[in-house]
Amino acid sequence: MFLINCPYCGERDQQEFKAGGEAHIERPKQPTELSDDEWAEYLFMRKNIKGVQFERWNHAHGCRKWFNMARDTSNDEIKAIYKIGEKPPTQ
């Protein structure tokens, strides 16, 4: 059970949050211009790596804000938490 530091509310129990999959996958601005393959790439393909992964999280039972998290999937260490729109930390 993670302890997650919501950038708007502070440290809360994981129970209050909802995971939202891989972060930094922008919805294409002009979907109609994309081939089936390109659209499928956006729609279906997600990373599942062992190591640091960037994820979207939502404080669903709190402020309801979405934010991003860099998490090491091998040991669940939360490396960083940052707001939507901010660039992922480089290290």
Added chain:
Amino acid sequence: MTQNLRVKSSEFIDETNRISFKFDGKTYYGFKGDTLASALIANNVHLVGRSFKYHRPRGIMTSGSEEPNAIVQVNPNSNITEPNARATEIEIYEGLEASSQNCWPSVNFDIGGINNFLAPLFPAGFYYKTFMWPKSFWEKYEFFIRHSAGLGKSPNTRDPDIYDHRNIHCDVLVVGAGISGILAAKNAAKNNFKTLLLDEKNELGGSTIFEANEDNKINHNSAFEWLKKEINELKNIKNLEIKTRTSVAAYHQYNYLLARENLTDHLVKKDKKNKIRQRLLKIRAKKVILATGALERPLIFNNNDRPGIMLSSAIKKYSNFYGVACGTKNIFFTNNDSAYESALSLHNKGIKVEAIIDIREYSDAKIIKKINDAGIKIYWAHTIVDTKGYKRLSGVSIMKLSNDGTSVTGNKISISCDCLGIAGGWTPAVHLYTQSGSKLTFDEERKIFFPKTDTKEQISVGSCGGDFELDEIITNLNYKLKNFLNINKTDFEGITLENDHETSKRNIWLLPSDQTIGKTKPFVDYQNDATAKDIKLALREGFRSIEHVKRYTTTGMGTDQGKLGNMHALGIIADTAGVKMGELGTTTFRPPYTPLTFGTIVGRNVGEFFDTFRRTPMNDWHIKNKAEFENVGQWKRSWYYPKEDETMHQAVQRESKAARQSAGILDASTLGKIDIQGSDASEFLNRVYTNAWSKLAIGKCRYGLMLNEDGMVYDDGVTTRLGENHYIMTTTTGGAANVLGKLEDYLQTEWPELDVYLTSVTDHFATASLCGPNSKKILNKIIPDLDLSDDNFPHMSFKEVLIDRIKCRIMRISFTGELSYEINTPASYGEAIWQKCIEAGKEFNITPYGTETMHLLRAEKGFIIVGQDTDGTMTPIDLQMGWIVSKKKYDFIGKRSLYRSDTMKEDRKQLVGLLTEDPNIVLEEGAQIVSELNQKPVEMLGHVTSSYFSPNLNKSIALAVVKDGKNMMGRKLFVPMENKNISVTVANTVFYDEKNERLNA
């Protein structure tokens, strides 16, 4: 024959308080402070169970939670009986009843015992290999397995006990109250850390308080006396909370731990009453100090499982702590010095120790001299090759070990005994450490896995950290604590320590016998009856991964998770496969450390508190009017309103007719409602719905379909434009929360530039839906001032009105195809307005109807229910709702996916109507549809999604999804059922009033 083996008075046993209890139907006596195990041993009862596979007689082996054999059924004759309790943990109380498990008809005469003599037929993987074939025999096998292998029986009525949960936040959590845990907790609390100290036993002090090792001294006094003073001081320390009888079950990430606090199990029946039995502590600690100690290892040799064979340290605890002798003629078998301490301590109490068998060549520890002085014979470099005695150990045979330890030589010596203490060294109790995700490292020299790293949030101290000798423990504890707590000094710094040191080591995972391994039974996992032979067989058969060997042989898979024998299993695998143990790794330790009852896990969340109910403001009226309720998500919705002895079918038919013939009323309060405001509200709706919204006039309503980005239908509902920048969206009852979440997600992450605000207002409004040809007249009676003409208040429009000075929103929208009004009132006036409608409708026989009638009426009109007629694989085109998909809009959620090659395929499953050849046959929802009856295998074309008997059409109707259904109008298909094939014809989805004339009737 009972025999009293109580040998000395102990300060932990209250001999003035005699307690009677029953075991296997027989009455015994013990004292306050005894466990069931110590009391049974005092009565010379060792045989307490039968093993799982071979039904071999088994006795008490340990004195703690690692016990593999003494697993008993508590209150065996009650329907609230509890299985799988460990006799070594049950504190006896007056009236306690327990019985052996896994033996029938009795522990002394066990039919399954025959399996023992058939053992060659039960090798590793026996169950997998044998019972898989032939398939038709499975029922017989299952009967056999269940009958002869049951691990206890479960209670068959509701658990009457009270359980509780508590959240605890602390600075420092210390798990284990042995000498390390006590010193750690005391120093943390004294340095202003809010500290919690937990121990699974009922007494603090761990093994130090019964060790009584004369060579272990602190400040020139016995370690025990010194520790007792420390324990006494704990009472006066602020910031320190201590919980005994509390075992940590799980250690999750971020220092989140679950512990079970046992509050009443040790009390007599009348004192248990109305008290919380167990409490689940949910602990979030800033720092965790693990001081969980070490578990003594057994030794693995031929027939090492007879009742009377126990861990050496357990024998010492029974004699020193409980004042009970485990036998009258004792032998110890060891690979280290600790058995000598046990032997000496028995000897000093006048309990006879016949001999010590040591696999080592020598030891120069000080204690050896004392053993020699006591006249106890030591057999150096010997091993036990066999044991005797069926229901109780009667003797052992020993032989000299070869130099390399793989075989035996010389003459066989027999020694008679009734108790054998085995000492195979110590295994740090690292279960919680590894549960937390931390990694172990293997010490090749000492043959132990121990915690690799300490972090800022977690340390392991004492023997669970790999320190076994007193001076090592205290010195390292002092150093670790100062770093971990960032303090300058501990209060035990500078105490003087004296202790003996172990110098000689020899470890042999599987001890040899004079017989071939095939003829021996060296048990590794006692509870699951896995022997070293099984492990070797698994390796011969090609298993290499320890996780696979574990499952194939069932080693470590019992309720004790193989706490005793896991290391030996790993050692034997490593030796046999010729790899290093450190490279092999360990199997995973999973929570819970010891089993938890379901009651503890659910706590107070039982019965009506199991899940939240949501009730509408009109709920009391529904109850008064005898509604049957249906669960829709968390909502309790009126399902139908039976009159007198009407069946559900009769009630629904009546309600459905009334709604079409005169007037009906439905409580639609549960529909999700989202208030949408902001200057970009129209643009936002354009992006989330498939149809266009910009041109919707203020005061008008529009039906919308929402897709997922994959093009599949997600939700639907009517949205009303209340003002220039103000809409109210309705969603399905079950989808409300998810729709809001999805909309917020897009707003926050994809379109943050939009000026839109979303508020869930589902609970703010109560909704009464008036429907039927007389609904206009009824509404007119309630609001005479409002012009209800089709010109002023047409279908799909909205009015804000006052009813008795209450501001209400009325939408003229219809889910039944009838003229219909939805009256939305502030929730607290919901019941009043509903009553008003009922009163006004009386002269028109207004009929309240529930969700079942609503479903029937909409099915007559071919209106979909998202989640019933759709399942996440249906596009609007599949639903034949292409009319609602805007071709002009550049983009909306899911649009691009509607043009994928897959979603554009002509022969996808499509929504169609089905009519049965016999109009009285109602299809089963979920039934499969085929076009051929004689073909095998036959292609499943689709399935029935909604099906009813329509009273208004006087025939059965159904909606279904059928492959290429769009092109099958009029085709004859079949619905094969168990006893008959039903002929159906593909039809239009709209069965009733195709021209929508009734909307303005």
